[in-house]
Amino acid sequence: MTIWIDAACILVVFFSLSILAAYRIGGMIQMFAVQSLVLSFMPVLMHSHALSLRDILLSLGTMVLKAVLVPYILFWAIRHVSMRSEVKPIIGIGSSIVCGALLIAGSFWVSSSVTFPGKIASDLVIPCSLATVLLGFMIMVTRTRAVTQVVGYLVMENGIFLFALSLFDAMPILIEMGILLDIFAAVFIMAIVVNHINEEFERSPAAVKRWSKMGESI
Amino acid sequence: MEIIFSKIWQVPFGALSLRLDPLSVLFLTAITILFFCAGIYSMGYLRPYQGKKPLVWHVFCYLFLAMMFGVVVTANNVILFLSAWELMSIATYFLIIFHDETPSVRRAGFLYLMATHCGTFCLFLMFFLMAHTAGSMNFDVMAHASFSPVVAGTIFSLALIGFGVKAGFLPFHIWLPHAHPAAPSHISAVLSGVAIKTGIYGICRVLWIMGVLPEWCGYALLLIGVVSGLMGVLYALGQHELKKLLAYHSIENIGIIAIGLGIGMLGRTYHLAFVSALGFAGALLHVLNHALFKGLLFLGAGSVIQKTHTGDLDRLGGLAKIMPYTSVLFLVGALSICGLPLFNGFISEFVIFYGLFQGLLTLPLQGVFSCGVGIVSLALMGALALACFAKVYGTIFLGKPRRTGDSALFQEKERNRALSPVLREATSKWMIVAMAVLAGLCAWIGLAPRNAVRLTFAGGEYLSRGVLMKEDFEKLMAPLSMIIGTVFIFMAVIAVLVLVRKVLLGKGSMPIQDTWACGFAQVSPKFQYTSSSFARPIVELMKKILMFSRQGGKVVGEFPVQAHMISAVKDASEEGMFRPLYIRFIRLSRKLDERRNKYTQMYLMYIFLFLIFLLIWKLR
Known part of the structure; x- marks a missing residue:
């Protein structure tokens, strides 16, 4: 089973990197959905020797929420607000990828010295989750649109989710469910806020000017 | 213990x-x-x-x-x-x-x-x-x-x-x-x-x-006490607002306390347990006393302000006739704060003085010098405080009302003269009771100081960390009881004189008349000495250190018309030190604010870089 887990881990990092490299917001969201789908198989894969109801529930919950509902809301937001579809990066796509590669290498380098209490499903889990967190952060730093910030935040959360899965036995399912609910609420609120900001901008062009000076755009 | x-x-x-x-x-x-x-x-x-x-x-x-x-x-x-x-x-x-x-x-x-x-x-x-x-x-x-x-x-x-x-x-x-x-x-x-x-x-x-402190600490505290005390009372003299004046007097009294603590520290540094205990005991007793009389004065000021809706000294006057109780209780507080015998301020200042004189006899040369400075400035503070409270009490409670509004209040009270004093005063009885309790405690400590001094002497001994004999306490109490005895004799003499006057005057009541106004036909309450004019000689003497400013006030011609005068004393450390500092600080913040990067991403970037730094630092 380890090979499947390794494959899933590598896929997660790969999708994080491709979100960083994406030109269009729609593409970013789609790739995030696929990443979450891959991630949602992880609980089942990790505990395949003794599958319990709890693993299946968590798997299904993640799948429904992160691979379907959240991308749906994000798509709804960009459609509803009629924003332009470019990502508007601060640094170019090429250099983003180079930086991302460096971050991945760095996280492998750093995590080789982490000693972990207890058994881990695969050696790749820790460096991959760290790399995903850092890449998510990188997306937040280098992309200027409101929705891309949210996507970066979600990628980061996926990294944390992957890390938390390796602690699965130590972590009550209630907390994991709570975190999922938080994510859902956060994205939901973001959609509403973006919608309201858009309405405000339609009313006063001066606000748009001020907003763009602050380095943000819808 | x-x-x-x-x-x-x-x-x-x-x-x-x-x-x-x-x-x-x-x-x-x-x-x-x-x-x-x-x-x-x-x-x-x-x-x-x-x-x-x-x-x-x-x-x-x-x-x-x-x-x-x-x-x-x-x-x-x-x-x-x-x-x-x-x-x-x-x-x-x-x-x-x-x-x-x-x-x-x-x-x-x-x-x-x-x-x-x-x-x-x-x-x-x-x-x-x-x-x-x-x-x-x-x-x-x-x-x-x-x-x-x-x-x-x-x-x-x-x-x-x-x-x-x-x-x-x-x-x-x-x-x-x-x-x-x-x-x-x-x-x-x-x-x-x-x-x-x-x-x-x-x-x-x-x-x-800190049982052992460097030698300079005691001198520093003594110096701070002298400066705070003198400047506090000088600033107080220049004030026209009652509560602001009392606030500056708090600074003066904190200075007195600091002098006591300073002499206590000097005594401790040179292992003179008695000097040290005296200094600390005096300071602690003054803490207690200041709480009593300054509380009383502020409460009295509150009653005045509640009645007249102003704390401006130059617009008050003649309140002793309207508020007999408050005026008597305020007088008790004023006498206490000036450090006059009969009341508690005297006791604590006496203990500090006693400590300073003991220090003068036993400390090494530089200690003798600073004790001398302490004695002189403490005496000067007492004199200036007396001048200040003569000004306060005289302007607020004596004389005639300076405002027309107050005259109306005054006349209404005159009509109610037949009423008992309590009704005439018309201040809430709770307020009177609270002030009376404080005034009673002031007088109690002033007349029977043994208990309070013993309590604070124990505190002083505790702070001095030295061993004292039982005789040491009596060594302090002996001159104190002698002075209080003298005061009692003096009081008895005054009482006898008052009695003699009453007997000599007989039953007939004295007519009440206005003060002779040097032959002016139309006397106005504005002719009265104001608080500014009362304090002027002293304040002008200290013009250089007080940032004293005066505008107007020139009277010209044989038949002078209207003239105005405004005088003010500015706080040097506020105007000369903290305000420029504040302005410079604001200017610097503005400049930094302009330079500030207004991209949210930049801030995220700082967090990101710090995160990576932490990861590498802690995990590698």
Whole structure:
């Protein structure tokens, strides 16, 4: 089973990197959905020797929420607000990828010295989750649109989710469910806020000017 | 000698440890008496605000503040002390901004909050340095640690700044003359009587913890005391606002207390237990006494302001006829603060003087010099305070009302002359009772000082960390009882003279007439000596250090027409030190704000880089 887990881990990092490299917001969201789908198989894969109801529930919950509902809301937001579809990066796509590669290498380098209490499903889990967190952060730093910030935040959360899965036995399912609910609420609120900001901008062009000076755009 | 009460407290480095020793007993006494009296007073004072102001919140803050004062002076743990200290500062803030509809009150409250937090910053540094050196957060463990001279000096300097802001040492006193007039009167009484004393308590506690301090510390405290005392009373002379004047007098009295502490420290440094105990005992007794008489004066000022709706000395006058009780009680407070025999101010100043003279006899040369300076300046402070209170009492209670509005009030009272004095005064009886209790305590300590002096002498002995004989206390009491005996004889002589006068005059009543006005036909109340003109000779003498300014006031021609005069004394440390500093600070902040990067991503980037730095630093 380890090979499947390794494959899933590598896929997660790969999708994080491709979100960083994406030109269009729609593409970013789609790739995030696929990443979450891959991630949602992880609980089942990790505990395949003794599958319990709890693993299946968590798997299904993640799948429904992160691979379907959240991308749906994000798509709804960009459609509803009629924003332009470019990502508007601060640094170019090429250099983003180079930086991302460096971050991945760095996280492998750093995590080789982490000693972990207890058994881990695969050696790749820790460096991959760290790399995903850092890449998510990188997306937040280098992309200027409101929705891309949210996507970066979600990628980061996926990294944390992957890390938390390796602690699965130590972590009550209630907390994991709570975190999922938080994510859902956060994205939901973001959609509403973006919608309201858009309405405000339609009313006063001066606000748009001020907003763009602050380095943000819808 | 001391009782320690400990319970487990789930706070890192904290312990719910309270201590009761002679030092905290003394401060607790002052706190309890003043909070009780000011609370009774507020029952009458706050009545007009019923239904207009959130009084429940005010009362809550008041009681909470009382509790926090209690914790501050009994805490035995750094964390507990600092928590109580901060909560105390915040509760005080809410009490000060009672009249928050006035912008100046809000500004004063904010200034207080800023000053107290700057002070607390120094306290944090000081306590952590102390705890680091001693290896414990508990005061009783710290007291057994030994500090190197450099560390001890640093801790003492930080204490002087941190606690000095609260106590009102020059030049950190600037919040005091703003906050005291802004607060309602019973809060001013508590602020001046107890709140600034917590600063003194802090310094005493540091002195107690640090058994051995470098030599210069004592001289420094003595110097601060002399400067604060003299400047405080000089500034007070130049004020026209009653409560602001009283606030500057608080600075003067803090100076007197600091002189006492300074001589105590000098005595301790040179191992002269008696000098040290006298200095500390005098300072502690003055803490108690100042709480009593300054509380009384502020409460009296509150009654005056409640009746006339102004605290401007040059618009008041003749109130002794309208408010007979308040005027007598205010007089008691004024006599006490001037340090005249019969009342308590004299006792504590006598103990400090006695300590200074003992120091003059036994200290080495530089100590003799500083004791001489202390004696001279303490005497000068007494004289200037007397001048200041002659001015205050004379302008407010004697003479005639200076405003037309007050004349109407005055005439109405004249019509009610037949009524009993209580009805004539028409001040709430709660307010009178509270002031009477404080005045009674002032007189009690003044006339029978043995108990109070013994209590504070125990505190002084505790602080001096020396061993004293029983005779030492009697050595202090002997001259004191002699002076009080003389005072009693003097009083008896005066009483006899009054009796003789009454007998000689017989039954016929004396006619009441206006003062002779040098032949002027139309006499106006404006002819009276004002507070500014009374203080002018002294203030003009000190023009250079007081930043005294005067405009107008020239009277020309044989038949002069209207003339105006405005005089003002500016606070040098506020105008010359903190205001320029503040302006420069604001300018710098503006410049930095322009330079600031306004991209959210930049801030995220800083976090990101720091995260990577931490990962590499901690994991590699």
